[in-house]
Amino acid sequence: MKIYRYPTKNTWTDLVKRPVLEQKEISGLITEIFTEVEKNGDKALIEFNRKFDKAETVSIKVSDVEIQEAEKQINDELKQAIQQAKENIATFHASQKQEIQKIETTKGVVCWRENRAVERVGIYIPGGTAPLFSTVLMLAVPANLAGCKEIILCTPPDKNGNINPAILYAAKLCGVSEIFKIGGAQAVAAMALGTESIPEVNKIFGPGNQFVVAAKEYAQRYGVAIDMPAGPSEVLVIADEQAVPEFCAADLLSQAEHGSDSQVVFITTDLKVFEETIEAVGQQLRDLPRNEFAGQALENSSFILMNSLEEALEFSNLYAPEHLILAINDFEKYIPEIQNAGSVFLGNYSCESAGDYASGTNHTLPTNAYAKNYSGVSLDSFVKKITFQHLSKEGLQNLGKTIELMAEAEGLFAHKNAVSIRLK
Ligand SMILES: NC(=O)c1ccc[n+]([C@@H]2O[C@H](COP(=O)([O-])OP(=O)(O)OC[C@H]3O[C@@H](n4cnc5c(N)ncnc54)[C@H](O)[C@@H]3O)[C@@H](O)[C@H]2O)c1
Ligand SMILES: N[C@H](CO)Cc1c[nH]c[nH+]1
Ligand SMILES: [Zn+2]
Structure with a gap:
C-alpha cells in the first residue's frame, strides 16, 4: 500500500502508472502463440491447454451433454439471480436502440444511417482467477439484442478439462452458439484465425489478463476488430468527510481481489476518512477468504490525501479509471468535471459490485487509462452503422x-x- 499526503502535481505522472508485465516478453510470446495456432490449429490449442492451464482436453468443443449437466448443477436461487441480472442488462442495453433518423440536409438530399449487426462475434470469458459467468451476460445479451447471427464463446478449462457450470448455464440462457475450452492469448488467436473447430470471427469482445489484452491488440493485424483493451480491473474512489470508510474499503477490495495486477486508488480530502479507510482495508483484507490476490494488488495501490475535490477530479481525469466512485455528498455538482472514466458510481450506496453484476450497465470497460479514448461495451459495439442517401x-x-x-x-x-x- 503506497500512502501519499498532498502529493505535488509533478509527481502525478508516476502515481497514475499501472503495474505492467514486461512488454517485450509478452509480445514475443503472443507472436509465438499466433504462429503456432495458425500452423497447427486445434492440435496447438490442446497443447496450450496442457502448457498454460495444466488441463487435458481431448475435444475443445463443449458438448450438448456437458451443457445439460451444467444446468442441473446450478441451484434455483442462483438461476433467479442470473435471470434478474440478465433482465436489467437487457433493459439498459435495449434502451440504447435508436430510431432511424432521416434528415434532409439540402432540399431533395436525404441522408440517414442504419445499423447492421456484426455477423459473427467471439466473446472471451475470463476464467483464470475466477469463472466470470457475469461476463457472459454482459456480452451475449447485447450481442443478441443487436442481432448478431453467431456468438462464439471461449473460456479456459479447469485442470480436469471442464468449464465452470455457471458459465455454461449463462451461455445457454443467453443464446451463445458454440462454446470452446480454451483461454488466454491462444483463445484470441483461435477466434481471429479460425481453426478446424473454432470459426473465425469478425470481432472479438471481452476482458482478460495482460496476455488476453496483448493478444486482442495483436489480432487486429489479421483484420479482426476488437471492442477495446479491457485488462486488469481498477477502481478509483473519491471520498469526502461524509463517506463511510468501511464502504470505501469494501469497494477498493472488491476490485483488488480480481488479480495481483489489479490496481485501486483511494483519494480523500478528509484526514479522519483517510486514516479510517486505510485501517478498514487492513481489517477487511484479513477477514476476506482467498485474499492473496487482493493483498498483492494492494501493494501496487495508492491512498492519497488531497487538498480539494477539484484537485481529486483533476487527478482522476489524468488516471482515467475503469471505475470511478464518487463517495461524496455533492456528486451532482462534480459530474460535469468527469472527463475520463469507464463507468461512474455516485454516492455511498452505489457500490461497484452493482455494475459488475446486476444494475444493468456493462462491466466490460477500458482499463490502463484507455478510458481517455474508448467507451465500455454497449449495444453499439455489436453493430456497424451504414450511411444511406437519396438525391x-x-x-x-x-x-x-x-x-x-x-x-x-x-x-x-x-x-x-x-x-x-x-x-x-
Ligand atoms: N476491464 C474489464 O472490463 C474486466 C472485466 C472483468 C475482468 N477483468 C479482468 O480480467 C482479468 C482476468 O484474468 P484471469 O487471469 O483471471 O483470467 P483470463 O481468463 O484472462 O486468463 C487466464 C489465461 O491466461 C493464460 N495465462 C496465464 N498465465 C500465462 C503465462 N504465464 N503465459 C501465457 N499465458 C498465460 C492462460 O492460458 C489462462 O487460461 C483480471 O485481471 C480481471 O481484473 C477486466
Ligand atoms: N469488476 C470487473 C470489471 O473490471 C467485472 C466483474 C465480473 N465479476 C466481478 N467483477
Ligand atoms: Zn469486479
Whole structure:
C-alpha cells in the first residue's frame, strides 16, 4: 500500500502508472502463440491447454451433454439471480436502440444511417482467477439484442478439462452458439484465425489478463476488430468527510481481489476518512477468504490525501479509471468535471459490485487509462452503422454546383463529371 499526503502535481505522472508485465516478453510470446495456432490449429490449442492451464482436453468443443449437466448443477436461487441480472442488462442495453433518423440536409438530399449487426462475434470469458459467468451476460445479451447471427464463446478449462457450470448455464440462457475450452492469448488467436473447430470471427469482445489484452491488440493485424483493451480491473474512489470508510474499503477490495495486477486508488480530502479507510482495508483484507490476490494488488495501490475535490477530479481525469466512485455528498455538482472514466458510481450506496453484476450497465470497460479514448461495451459495439442517401433530381440541382466546384479544386474531373453529366 503506497500512502501519499498532498502529493505535488509533478509527481502525478508516476502515481497514475499501472503495474505492467514486461512488454517485450509478452509480445514475443503472443507472436509465438499466433504462429503456432495458425500452423497447427486445434492440435496447438490442446497443447496450450496442457502448457498454460495444466488441463487435458481431448475435444475443445463443449458438448450438448456437458451443457445439460451444467444446468442441473446450478441451484434455483442462483438461476433467479442470473435471470434478474440478465433482465436489467437487457433493459439498459435495449434502451440504447435508436430510431432511424432521416434528415434532409439540402432540399431533395436525404441522408440517414442504419445499423447492421456484426455477423459473427467471439466473446472471451475470463476464467483464470475466477469463472466470470457475469461476463457472459454482459456480452451475449447485447450481442443478441443487436442481432448478431453467431456468438462464439471461449473460456479456459479447469485442470480436469471442464468449464465452470455457471458459465455454461449463462451461455445457454443467453443464446451463445458454440462454446470452446480454451483461454488466454491462444483463445484470441483461435477466434481471429479460425481453426478446424473454432470459426473465425469478425470481432472479438471481452476482458482478460495482460496476455488476453496483448493478444486482442495483436489480432487486429489479421483484420479482426476488437471492442477495446479491457485488462486488469481498477477502481478509483473519491471520498469526502461524509463517506463511510468501511464502504470505501469494501469497494477498493472488491476490485483488488480480481488479480495481483489489479490496481485501486483511494483519494480523500478528509484526514479522519483517510486514516479510517486505510485501517478498514487492513481489517477487511484479513477477514476476506482467498485474499492473496487482493493483498498483492494492494501493494501496487495508492491512498492519497488531497487538498480539494477539484484537485481529486483533476487527478482522476489524468488516471482515467475503469471505475470511478464518487463517495461524496455533492456528486451532482462534480459530474460535469468527469472527463475520463469507464463507468461512474455516485454516492455511498452505489457500490461497484452493482455494475459488475446486476444494475444493468456493462462491466466490460477500458482499463490502463484507455478510458481517455474508448467507451465500455454497449449495444453499439455489436453493430456497424451504414450511411444511406437519396438525391432527387432537384436535390442534385441544388447541390451540384458545390460538388463541381470542390471536385475541380481537388483536380478530380471525373468526380465533377458525375454531376455535370446528370445536369446537362
Ligand atoms: N476491464 C474489464 O472490463 C474486466 C472485466 C472483468 C475482468 N477483468 C479482468 O480480467 C482479468 C482476468 O484474468 P484471469 O487471469 O483471471 O483470467 P483470463 O481468463 O484472462 O486468463 C487466464 C489465461 O491466461 C493464460 N495465462 C496465464 N498465465 C500465462 C503465462 N504465464 N503465459 C501465457 N499465458 C498465460 C492462460 O492460458 C489462462 O487460461 C483480471 O485481471 C480481471 O481484473 C477486466
Ligand atoms: N469488476 C470487473 C470489471 O473490471 C467485472 C466483474 C465480473 N465479476 C466481478 N467483477
Ligand atoms: Zn469486479
